[in-house]
Amino acid sequence: GAGVSQSPRYKVTKRGQDVALRCDPISGHVSLYWYRQALGQGPEFLTYFNYEAQQDKSGLPNDRFSAERPEGSISTLTIQRTEQRDSAMYRCASSLDTGLYNEQFFGPGTRLTVL
Amino acid sequence: AQSVTQPDIHITVSEGASLELRCNYSYGATPYLFWYVQSPGQGLQLLLKYFSGDTLVQGIKGFEAEFKRSQSSFNLRKPSVHWSDAAEYFCAVGASKAAGNKLTFGGGTRVLVKP
Numbered sequence: 001g002a003g004v005s006q007s008p009r010y011k012v013t014k015r016g017q018d019v020a021l022r023c024d025p026i027s028g029h030v031s032l033y034w035y036r037q038a039l040g041q042g043p044e045f046l047t048y049f050n051y052e053a054q055q056d057k058s059g060l061p062n063d064r065f066s067a068e069r070p071e072g073s074i075s076t077l078t079i080q081r082t083e084q085r086d087s088a089m090y091r092c093a094s095s096l097d098t099g100l101y102n103e104q105f106f107g108p109g110t111r112l113t114v115l
Numbered sequence: 116a117q118s119v120t121q122p123d124i125h126i127t128v129s130e131g132a133s134l135e136l137r138c139n140y141s142y143g144a145t146p147y148l149f150w151y152v153q154s155p156g157q158g159l160q161l162l163l164k165y166f167s168g169d170t171l172v173q174g175i176k177g178f179e180a181e182f183k184r185s186q187s188s189f190n191l192r193k194p195s196v197h198w199s200d201a202a203e204y205f206c207a208v209g210a211s212k213a214a215g216n217k218l219t220f221g222g223g224t225r226v227l228v229k230p
Contacts, residue, residue, distance in 0.1 A: 043205070106159040
């Protein structure tokens, strides 16, 4: 009966390093979403998947950000050559499918700090 | 493009008093509206949602919200606040199924509860 899990919960890295953030959705959920939440702001959409297919990546800020979900379950958000402005809470959510009557369930988030 | 505005960044309310959080949205079609709560160290939890039908919707934890199309608003209310309601509250509008149901969030309202 696990919910959405994310790891690590906290990540501190130095500028210029690459980081990989993991999301493990609720079993059987088709859709998976990534959001970024800066301090004092609401979450902002980054990208989403249906099964293994990335359907929309319009929210990714630049080409340093990428995401994959190779087997339609676990997803990884990768940030290359991190910058201080990448510091934020990264949230993952999953839903049964993209029907509007399916709630998005959010994970606890990964707090990324870039020094 | 859809957008959500939460005019109040902080609200302080006494325990037992009523609470109302404001939310205004901009969306080109029939909006799908949500309220989420974020407690410290927790993920986002859905309080309630509006898709269609009765404009007064009931949610969990004693919360309700009223959809007013003429005012483009979806305000959240609770008649009597408990200390455990201290948290950050986010209003969100959901994109159409064709757009993947991605959520656009407001900036949030932080609620402080005085004893």
